[in-house]
Amino acid sequence: xxxxxxxxxxxxxxxxxxxxxxxxxxxxxxxxxxxxxxxxxxxxxxxxxxxxxxxxxxxxxxxxxxxxxxxxxxxxxxxxxxxxxxxxxxxxxxxxxxxxxxxxxxxxxxxxxxxxxxxxxxxxxxxxxxxxxxxxxxxxxxxxxxxxxxxxxxxxxxxxxxxxxxxxxxxxxxxxxxxxxxxxxxxxxxxxxxxxxxxxxxxxxxxxxxx
Amino acid sequence: xxxxxxxxxxxxxxxxxxxxxxxxxxxxxxxxxxxxxxxxxxxxxxxxxxxxxxxxxxxxxxxxxxxxxxxxxxxxxxxxxxxxxxxxxxxxxxxxxxxxxxxxxxxxxxxxxxxxxxxxxxxxxxxxxxxxxxxxxxxxxxxxxxxxxxxxxxxxxxxxxxxxxxxxxxxxxxxxxxxxxxxxxxxxxxxxxxxxxxxxxxxxxxxxxxxxxxxxxxxxxxxxxxxxxxxxxxxxxxxxxxxxxxxxxxxxxxxxxxxxxxxxxxxxxxxxxxxxxxxxxxxxxxxxxxxxxxxxxxxxxxxxxxxxxxxxxxxxxxxxxxxxxxxxxxxxxxxxxxxxxxxxxxxxxx
Numbered sequence: 315x316x317x318x319x320x321x322x323x324x325x326x327x328x329x330x331x332x333x334x335x336x337x338x339x340x341x342x343x344x345x346x347x348x349x350x351x352x353x354x355x356x357x358x359x360x361x362x363x364x365x366x367x368x369x370x371x372x373x374x375x376x377x378x379x380x381x382x383x384x385x386x387x388x389x390x391x392x393x394x395x396x397x398x399x400x401x402x403x404x405x406x407x408x409x410x411x412x413x414x415x416x417x418x419x420x421x422x423x424x425x426x427x428x429x430x431x432x433x434x435x436x437x438x439x440x441x442x443x444x445x446x447x448x449x450x451x452x453x454x455x456x457x458x459x460x461x462x463x464x465x466x467x468x469x470x471x472x473x474x475x476x477x478x479x480x481x482x483x484x485x486x487x488x489x490x491x492x493x494x495x496x497x498x499x500x501x502x503x504x505x506x507x508x509x510x511x512x513x514x515x516x517x518x519x520x521x522x523x524x525x
Numbered sequence: 526x527x528x529x530x531x532x533x534x535x536x537x538x539x540x541x542x543x544x545x546x547x548x549x550x551x552x553x554x555x556x557x558x559x560x561x562x563x564x565x566x567x568x569x570x571x572x573x574x575x576x577x578x579x580x581x582x583x584x585x586x587x588x589x590x591x592x593x594x595x596x597x598x599x600x601x602x603x604x605x606x607x608x609x610x611x612x613x614x615x616x617x618x619x620x621x622x623x624x625x626x627x628x629x630x631x632x633x634x635x636x637x638x639x640x641x642x643x644x645x646x647x648x649x650x651x652x653x654x655x656x657x658x659x660x661x662x663x664x665x666x667x668x669x670x671x672x673x674x675x676x677x678x679x680x681x682x683x684x685x686x687x688x689x690x691x692x693x694x695x696x697x698x699x700x701x702x703x704x705x706x707x708x709x710x711x712x713x714x715x716x717x718x719x720x721x722x723x724x725x726x727x728x729x730x731x732x733x734x735x736x737x738x739x740x741x742x743x744x745x746x747x748x749x750x751x752x753x754x755x756x757x758x759x760x761x762x763x764x765x766x767x768x769x770x771x772x773x774x775x776x777x778x779x780x781x782x783x784x785x786x787x788x789x790x791x792x793x794x795x796x797x798x799x800x801x802x803x804x805x806x807x808x809x810x811x812x813x814x815x816x817x818x819x820x821x822x823x824x825x826x827x828x829x830x831x832x833x834x835x836x837x838x839x840x841x842x843x844x845x846x847x848x849x850x851x852x853x854x855x856x857x858x859x860x861x862x863x864x865x866x867x868x869x870x871x872x873x874x875x
Contacts, residue, residue, distance in 0.1 A: 369729050372729070372730065372731060373732060374682040374733075375686065375733075377679060377683050378683055378686055381683070413611055414609055414611045414618075414619035415617075416619070439611070463611070463617065463852075464813050464852045493726070493727050493789075493813075494788065494813040494814075496814060498814070499814065510727065511728045
């Protein structure tokens with residue numbers, strides 16, 4: 315009998331080789347990829363998410379856990395795809411035009427993927443037109459915008475205006491985040507949610523799906 | 526009180542004594558704001574025009590670099606990292622490729638020359654003009670070099686767990702460099718050294734207090750000890766929420782801490798109550814929302830609040846919560862300076 319608690323702890327502790335080994339063993343023991351995801355990876359991401367939010371772990375531990383999660387997920391993905399297991403939702407995310415910072419965005423991606431989202435990373439320096447193009451072509455539940463520089467925050471408002479002008483605004487929910495972004499600013503520009511960190515981003519994205 | 530020179534005003538505040546009024550300066554002022562207030566002024570002229578108590582010379586602006594792609598803003602910095610400057614912000618580049626990708630790169634790594642005379646020209650020129658009048662501040666950033674130039678954020682943070690020896694070796698490179706570099710800055714005329722590497726994010730420190738103490742604070746302590754041996758104060762800047770590492774920062778013996786970032790949950794009154802007896806507090810006027818989008822009345826009120834929270838007994842330098850970046854409204858920065866001069870006179874009455 316495979317004990318998924320071992321997978322949970324190996325991911326939470328950021329042990330890449332152990333996480334991959336337990337995932338392989340679980341698959342070989344005929345456990346479904348969905349079960350391994352639900353009872354192994356999701357609880358692990360929950361554990362590291364709350365530990366990060368509570369200040370019990372920091373960036374080094376989070377990044378190591380992210381690597382372990384990715385190693386396990388890589389092994390599960392072909393199986394999940396084969397069985398048509400749906401993602402929790404589709405999320406497109408990018409850093410706004412003029413801003414090249416991406417560590418915050420990358421942590422959000424890591425947490426979203428670990429929590430069952432299909433994430434499209436649009437990279438950095440994404441113009442309002444590029445955001446519109448991605449939304450037009452894709453079928454996303456949530457669009458996330460990130461900015462580190464106060465100077466680039468207005469690009470979030472410009473992007474929302476461009477989406478409105480292209481009649482794409484209501485196609486999905488919009489979330490914003492980044493060091494200078496606040497709840498007041500979020501409301502002012504007409505975004506649907508603000509997340510102060512990656513853990514909150516996952517919770518808010520999930521709650522937006524229900525709306 | 527008899528009015529002091531700008532230099533005396535800053536030094537008294539750093540020693541946590543009451544000067545004639547609360548001093549002010551900024552670690553960086555964007556040219557767009559300078560041009561909005563005093564069109565065409567040089568940085569030095571602007572500091573005189575606004576009567577700022579110190580001039581701050583940012584290290585990166587004095588380092589040599591090689592342009593790789595002018596149109597895309599891609600450069601190779603002096604440490605060997607490939608970086609890109611964002612089109613709208615010329616002061617904060619992003620690392621595309623760090624210098625050290627493996628330990629193999631370390632074995633034949635050649636560090637930049639800390640004695641290169643061109644680095645110190647601006648400090649020497651400032652000293653000729655301002656020495657003994659306005660404080661000349663020069664910056665150093667050992668941890669930021671290790672993080673952003675030598676190793677890159679992702680690998681550096683993971684190395685803290687998987688390969689501590691790698692970080693010890695990287696820290697040795699910057700330690701050797703900054704020992705000479707800081708000496709040269711002081712010899713060239715710097716009155717104060719400001720260490721500027723960010724150690725925290727909005728929600729807390731980048732790494733645990735334990736790893737902060739193991740890998741990050743020793744480089745600051747080394748600079749602090751050297752500055753003190755030369756009779757020079759050393760200040761520390763770090764963005765973010767630093768409550769859980771505040772003690773570690775104070776323990777290095779550093780003389781001042783900037784910018785007590787309100788958007789990261791740092792309350793100036795609480796910092797004054799907990800640490801005001803040990804360290805000079807600097808900053809806290811919100812440059813994210815307030816100086817960028819707020820009104821002059823709101824700016825004036827915020828300055829008054831900061832002075833009320835931290836001014837008593839000295840030990841406070843009123844500054845923005847990061848820098849006067851390009852999105853700051855020039856009229857709001859002018860109002861901030863006006864308000865500091867009106868409400869910051871000792872004895873405080875507001």
